[in-house]
Amino acid sequence: MNRTCYLIAVVFLALGISGCGNHNHSDHGHDHGHQDNLQLTAYNSDFEMYADANPFVVGQACTILSHFSFLSDFKPLDSAEVTLSLIVGNDGIRQTLATATRPGIYKFTLSPTHAGKGKLIYDIHIGDSISRMVVNDIEVFADAHQANEAAHNAIISNSNAVSFTKEQSWKINFATEEVAYEPFGEVIKTTAQVLPSQGDERIVVAKSSGVVTFSNAKITEGTPVAAGQQLFSIESSNMADNNMSVRYAEASNNYELAKTEYERKQHLAKDKIVSTSELQRAKAEYENAKAVYETIKNNFSQSGQKVTSPIGGYVCQLMVKNGEYVEAGKPIMSVSQNKKLYIRAELQPRYYSVLNNITTANFRIPKTNTSYRLEDLEGKLISFGKSADNGNVLIPVTFEMNNSVGLLSGSFVDLYIKTQSDRPMLTVANGALIEEMGNFFVFVQLTPELFEKREIQKGATDGYRTAVLGGLKAGERVVSKGAVLVKLAQASGALDPHAGHVH
Numbered sequence: 001m002n003r004t005c006y007l008i009a010v011v012f013l014a015l016g017i018s019g020c021g022n023h024n025h026s027d028h029g030h031d032h033g034h035q036d037n038l039q040l041t042a043y044n045s046d047f048e049m050y051a052d053a054n055p056f057v058v059g060q061a062c063t064i065l066s067h068f069s070f071l072s073d074f075k076p077l078d079s080a081e082v083t084l085s086l087i088v089g090n091d092g093i094r095q096t097l098a099t100a101t102r103p104g105i106y107k108f109t110l111s112p113t114h115a116g117k118g119k120l121i122y123d124i125h126i127g128d129s130i131s132r133m134v135v136n137d138i139e140v141f142a143d144a145h146q147a148n149e150a151a152h153n154a155i156i157s158n159s160n161a162v163s164f165t166k167e168q169s170w171k172i173n174f175a176t177e178e179v180a181y182e183p184f185g186e187v188i189k190t191t192a193q194v195l196p197s198q199g200d201e202r203i204v205v206a207k208s209s210g211v212v213t214f215s216n217a218k219i220t221e222g223t224p225v226a227a228g229q230q231l232f233s234i235e236s237s238n239m240a241d242n243n244m245s246v247r248y249a250e251a252s253n254n255y256e257l258a259k260t261e262y263e264r265k266q267h268l269a270k271d272k273i274v275s276t277s278e279l280q281r282a283k284a285e286y287e288n289a290k291a292v293y294e295t296i297k298n299n300f301s302q303s304g305q306k307v308t309s310p311i312g313g314y315v316c317q318l319m320v321k322n323g324e325y326v327e328a329g330k331p332i333m334s335v336s337q338n339k340k341l342y343i344r345a346e347l348q349p350r351y352y353s354v355l356n357n358i359t360t361a362n363f364r365i366p367k368t369n370t371s372y373r374l375e376d377l378e379g380k381l382i383s384f385g386k387s388a389d390n391g392n393v394l395i396p397v398t399f400e401m402n403n404s405v406g407l408l409s410g411s412f413v414d415l416y417i418k419t420q421s422d423r424p425m426l427t428v429a430n431g432a433l434i435e436e437m438g439n440f441f442v443f444v445q446l447t448p449e450l451f452e453k454r455e456i457q458k459g460a461t462d463g464y465r466t467a468v469l470g471g472l473k474a475g476e477r478v479v480s481k482g483a484v485l486v487k488l489a490q491a492s493g494a495l496d497p498h499a500g501h502v503h
Contacts, residue, residue: 036151039447040064040120042133046071048176049122049133050166050448055147056086056140058115064108067166067448068124074175074481076104076166081125084108088118088140104170115142161452162443162490169448174482176445177429179472185421186354187460192345192363192415194407197400201336202310206326210234210305214322219315225335227312232332234305248296255286255293262286313337316409341403342382345415346394355384357419361399362463364414365407371430371463377401416463426472427465429480433458434487443486445477451486 040051048071053064064084068077077100084106085094091114101107120135141147206212214232216223225231262282268274316336320326343363347355358381364371374380379401388395397417407413434441440458443451459467472478479486 036148036155038151038154039156039450040135040138041448042122042135043071044131044133046131047077047124047133048074048448049135051120051135055144055151056110056112056138057144057147058112058140058142060144061109061111064110064120066106066108066122067104068106069104069166069170069448074169076170077124078103082106083123083125084110085121085123086110086112086118086138086140087121088112088114088116088138092118104166112140115140156446156450158446158450158452160454161446161450162486163450164486164489165449168485168489169482172482172485174485175480176448176477177432177480179426179428179468179476179478180474181424182427183421183423184425184427184460184462184465184467185357185359185419185423187462188347188351188354188417188419189461190345190347190415190417192343192413194409194411194413195342195344196316196336196338196409197340197342200338200340201316201334203331204231204307204309204333204335206234206328206330206332207307208234208305209326209328211323211325212320212332217322219318221315221318223315225309225313225315227309229309230306231309232307234307234326251289251293251296255289258282258286258289307332309335311335311337336409338403338409341401341407341409343379343399343401343413343415345397345417346392347384347397347417349388349393349395352395354419355395355397357421358384358397359418359420361418362416364416364463366412366414372405373464374399374401377404414463416461418462425459426468426474428456428468428472428478430461430464430466432478432480432483433466434483442472443479443483444472445479451479453487453490 036055038051038053038055040049040053042049048069049066050069051064051066054060054062056062066082066084068080068082069075070077079099081096081098082100083094083096085092093110093113095108095110097106097108116139118138118140120138122133122135124131124133139147139150141150211234212232213235215230219231262285265274265279265282269276269279313336316334318333319331320333326332343361361374361379361381362371363374379399382398382400384397385395428442432442434443434453439455441453441455444454446452454471456471457469459469461467
């Protein structure tokens with residue numbers, strides 16, 4: 001057994017031991033030698049209710065041990081007032097429990113007064129709201145013999161089933177889901193690269209030729225920078241050609257000379273000594289000299305021409321070394337905000353006919369097996385290629401998204417491109433699948449504490465859900481989270497099916 005399986009087994013055994021340690025044998029409602037209990041299940045939009053109950057007999061106290069789990073995370077209902085009503089015809093009895101026997105578990109005791117078919121109604125009071133759950137087709141019997149016989153006939157028996165108690169499932173990341181048909185089009189699985197989006201990354205270039213001197217010797221890839229922060233300077237004062245100090249002095253002198261000449265001709269023009277065309281020529285020379293001078297002045301210091309960051313972010317890549325000579329226009333570094341990213345894949349031409357039907361995509365980080373939905377990151381399809389050339393016959397497909405999950409630009413991910421389809425298919429969460437020697441299984445819920453291991457025929461996956469081609473029916477429930485621990489429970493085969501129950 002490898003280290004991962006070993007750790008999972010240790011966690012599972014700890015859960016089992018912890019549950020069994022709370023087992024109260026003296027107060028156990030399951031008297032298997034005399035009576036079989038009813039297993040009752042109900043769902044609404046908020047809760048799962050699972051009850052282990054004595055058969056209902058007129059005049060006899062019936063214990064209904066009810067387990068409540070939030071459907072949002074399948075954790076126990078820890079505090080709420082719950083009322084249980086048994087309605088038969090026009091008659092009913094009820095009991096209200098202000099607190100739970102244990103977190104998630106409410107132990108009711110009702111004594112039916114009338115025989116016949118009825119229903120159980122749970123009213124869960126949370127704040128000012130009430131969540132109602134109904135269990136229909138509850139039979140109240142006139143005598144215990146009929147009740148026990150009916151309960152025995154209702155026992156769910158399956159040689160391939162495994163017991164996994166609510167107390168155990170509450171301690172782990174566990175969930176079940178109802179299998180249903182949903183649109184599931186063709187899924188294109190490929191490898192894609194994470195890239196900075198246009199506008200999210202800027203290239204900083206040398207504005208003149210010279211020697212690069214970084215403003216901070218500690219500037220490296222990953223260094224945070226602010227918009228307008230000086231990144232480096234370009235020094236050319238010691239160079240015979242393209243000397244920035246000489247250019248600055250020359251521009252300053254040209255500017256002062258042009259300014260003086262323009263002002264002189266302005267006065268002469270008032271007395272009609274110079275023509276209008278001469279004045280306009282002097283003005284143009286002055287404005288040109290001024291533009292050149294101010295451009296050089298704004299980027300010049302005695303330590304060299306200053307170059308600042310155009311955006312806030314971090315240094316993504318350094319393309320030159322400190323002290324290296326560069327020509328004007330040469331890229332020095334790239335600065336990225338890392339807020340928006342592209343995911344770019346290249347597909348074979350055979351997929352071109354379905355690219356117009358792309359709806360969204362999911363992607364998975366291979367090293368962590370973490371998956372993300374594009375829509376959860378406010379992502380969208382940007383474009384896909386409309387042609388191929390001899391140099392590259394593959395078709396590029398590009399998605400954009402917010403980088404709120406800290407993806408690394410330049411890394412690779414597994415991409416599942418989803419296309420639109422009107423064909424409904426049964427699907428299950430990928431976490432429901434258990435693989436054994438190339439075959440795939442799921443655990444189908446018989447009761448919230450009993451699960452049948454069943455082989456299925458696996459179809460395509462979109463990274464989150466997998467199509468099921470056979471082995472399941474709509475309306476069945478399967479374990480969608482925690483299936484590995486249920487499998488370990490089956491392998492152990494020795495856990496008390498009621499471990500942790502307080503009857």
